[in-house]
Amino acid sequence: MTSLPASTDKKLGLVIDLDTCVGCHACVVACKEWNTSGYGTALSDQDPYGANPAGSWLNRIHTFEVIPDGEVIGTAGDARVVHFPKSCLHCEDAPCVTVCPTGASYKRQSDGIVLVDEEKCIGCGLCAWSCAYGAREMDLAEGVMKKCTLCVDRIYNEELEEIDRQPACVKTCPAGARHFGDLADPQSDVSVLVKERGGFDLMPEQGNKPVNKYLPPRERTELGANSAPPESEEESVAAEGLLGWIDRALGTLDGKGAK
Amino acid sequence: MHPAASVIAFTTLSGLGYGLAFVLALGHGNPAATSTKIAWFLALTLISIGLLCSTLHLGNPQRAWRAFSQWRSSWLSREGVMAVLTFIPLTLLAAMSIFGDSFNLALGYVGGIMAAVTVYCTAKIYNSLRTIPQWHSGWTIATYLGFSLSSGTLAYVGLFRKPLEEGRTDVWTIVALGILIAAWVFKFMWVQNAASVGYGKSTMESATGLGHIGKVRLLERPHAMGNYLTNEMAFRVARRHMNLLWKICVLLGLVLPAVCLALALAAPAALTFFSFVALITHMLGLLVERWLFFATARHAVGLYYGGDAALVPAE
Ligand code: SF4
Numbered sequence: 001m002t003s004l005p006a007s008t009d010k011k012l013g014l015v016i017d018l019d020t021c022v023g024c025h026a027c028v029v030a031c032k033e034w035n036t037s038g039y040g041t042a043l044s045d046q047d048p049y050g051a052n053p054a055g056s057w058l059n060r061i062h063t064f065e066v067i068p069d070g071e072v073i074g075t076a077g078d079a080r081v082v083h084f085p086k087s088c089l090h091c092e093d094a095p096c097v098t099v100c101p102t103g104a105s106y107k108r109q110s111d112g113i114v115l116v117d118e119e120k121c122i123g124c125g126l127c128a129w130s131c132a133y134g135a136r137e138m139d140l141a142e143g144v145m146k147k148c149t150l151c152v153d154r155i156y157n158e159e160l161e162e163i164d165r166q167p168a169c170v171k172t173c174p175a176g177a178r179h180f181g182d183l184a185d186p187q188s189d190v191s192v193l194v195k196e197r198g199g200f201d202l203m204p205e206q207g208n209k210p211v212n213k214y215l216p217p218r219e220r221t222e223l224g225a226n227s228a229p230p231e232s233e234e235e236s237v238a239a240e241g242l243l244g245w246i247d248r249a250l251g252t253l254d255g256k257g258a259k
Numbered sequence: 260m261h262p263a264a265s266v267i268a269f270t271t272l273s274g275l276g277y278g279l280a281f282v283l284a285l286g287h288g289n290p291a292a293t294s295t296k297i298a299w300f301l302a303l304t305l306i307s308i309g310l311l312c313s314t315l316h317l318g319n320p321q322r323a324w325r326a327f328s329q330w331r332s333s334w335l336s337r338e339g340v341m342a343v344l345t346f347i348p349l350t351l352l353a354a355m356s357i358f359g360d361s362f363n364l365a366l367g368y369v370g371g372i373m374a375a376v377t378v379y380c381t382a383k384i385y386n387s388l389r390t391i392p393q394w395h396s397g398w399t400i401a402t403y404l405g406f407s408l409s410s411g412t413l414a415y416v417g418l419f420r421k422p423l424e425e426g427r428t429d430v431w432t433i434v435a436l437g438i439l440i441a442a443w444v445f446k447f448m449w450v451q452n453a454a455s456v457g458y459g460k461s462t463m464e465s466a467t468g469l470g471h472i473g474k475v476r477l478l479e480r481p482h483a484m485g486n487y488l489t490n491e492m493a494f495r496v497a498r499r500h501m502n503l504l505w506k507i508c509v510l511l512g513l514v515l516p517a518v519c520l521a522l523a524l525a526a527p528a529a530l531t532f533f534s535f536v537a538l539i540t541h542m543l544g545l546l547v548e549r550w551l552f553f554a555t556a557r558h559a560v561g562l563y564y565g566g567d568a569a570l571v572p573a574e
């Protein structure tokens with residue numbers, strides 16, 4: 001049924017920290033790895049080893065450069081590179097669901113996850129057209145629409161250890177930039193995080209009311225403010241053995257002598 | 260947006276078919292005349308070909324029947340349902356003319372209105388997308404309805420009106436000319452809106468939420484090569500080609516048909532020839548118009564791929 005539920009009991013989703021994401025694409029790979037053998041058909045690739053490789057991915061990292069007004073790149077200031085992970089935002093007012101002619105796209109009343117029933121999908125692509133975020137990709141081998149499932153086959157999976165009942169991308173992220181939880185519960189870790197860090201919606205003007213939130217890059221501290229060497233040298237413990245020899249040798253070189 | 264041949268064929272051919280059916284359903288054409296019978300057959304054939312074309316771009320066309328189920332929320336589903344339902348009065352009317360030399364005006368009104376509603380639903384599929392501001396305008400609906408009727412009336416005049424003696428005026432030719440001009444007025448309004456609307460309220464700054472820091476620029480795409488999204492929604496068409504195609508579109512779709520209709524009025528004996536040429540050039544013009552409708556449309560997702568910088572290929 002492609003009418004949206006009036007409200008959902010939970011709003012499961014992701015909170016993505018643009019401050020800590022290092023753009024390593026580990027979540028992208030973990031997502032494809034888990035989901036190509038999980039929910040629905042495999043995530044196919046076209047011409048994977050050829051000159052023009054392409055394929056379906058449920059999560060992609062864009063990298064942006066943000067330049068304050070009048071800033072010349074390379075001078076001190078707030079100009080910065082921001083890595084930007086993007087997967088389905090499980091919108092409350094999801095246009096991708098209502099445009100679907102077949103009932104393949106739906107939003108779950110229990111937890112708000114937006115899914116595609118691939119058995120019903122005719123591959124018309126209209127839902128991908130309606131999504132402002134580019135969160136849906138047609139699988140060209142199977143002709144069905146693919147999107148982030150919020151790892152629905154992990155988060156409720158009793159076969160997995162409790163600690164592993166997290167989306168693959170969240171589990172994998174080495175920087176801890178992706179957080180999973182219930183955004184309808186104001187006490188949940190993710191809701192607190194959003195509140196503390198000023199989490200925001202992508203393209204609020206599109207009226208989709210995304211559940212996923214993004215955390216802005218933190219304010220820059222002054223260049224070099226955190227990188228001064230320790231003032232006192234007294235606290236360093238004298239090295240022994242081989243390290244001591246290296247320390248003494250280096251000390252001779254820079255003229256300070258060994259301690 | 261990627262201009263898929265199947266969707267271009269679907270919208271132009273079914274538009275023509277519904278336009279012609281609309282004219283016939285309102286009681287024009289003698290139901291006993293062979294030309295009217297052929298016209299009915301042609302209208303239904305065009306609609307059917309158009310609908311078949313629309314299934315060609317589906318990933319799983321064998322499940323297309325499922326698309327009739329979600330008429331409560333989906334304009335695509337409504338369009339499918341309406342297309343099937345509209346076949347009922349139109350087929351009855353066609354059968355009455357072809358086998359019974361007869362016509363029923365009440366049924367005709369039902370069929371005509373349903374044909375118009377079907378075209379309206381087609382236009383709504385595009386018009387309802389917030390992601391594509393150029394389409395998300397009332398002029399999209401006006402243009403689809405206008406061109407459906409202009410091609411339908413041109414077909415009616417070009418194929419099924421008889422040449423007249425010198426000095427007589429075919430009122431249908433004037434009607435066709437009027438509708439042609441009206442449809443193009445809608446299109447020019449559409450173009451005017453489309454030229455300024457861009458990505459609507461969305462920007463790379465709102466797409467990333469980084470606008471409070473400064474101007475946002477794409478540094479790296481997610482993957483080096485294209486993907487479904489860039490192929491489908493960040494279709495590249497060089498501006499210089501676009502301008503040329505637009506001129507061709509206006510020439511074929513408006514100028515030549517209008518000149519032909521004027522000539523048909525001046526020389527009623529050659530009405531069939533001129534109005535037939537008008538129909539052909541109009542349809543060619545509409546193919547270009549539909550191609551441009553897709554190819555020039557900007558989709559919000561383009562903002563994640565660098566916005567217009569990604570759309571304009573290096574020349
Ligand atoms: S991000 Fe796109 S695909 Fe996901 S729910 Fe929102 S509109 Fe639908």
Ligand code: SF4
Pocket residue numbers: 099100101102103104105116120121122123124125126127128144145
């Ligand atoms: S591609 Fe599939 S899921 Fe998307 S709108 Fe079409 S039928 Fe629905």
Ligand code: SF4
Pocket residue numbers: 030031032034035058059087088147148149150151167168169170
């Ligand atoms: S939640 Fe699962 S499906 Fe969604 S982006 Fe993360 S790994 Fe991929």
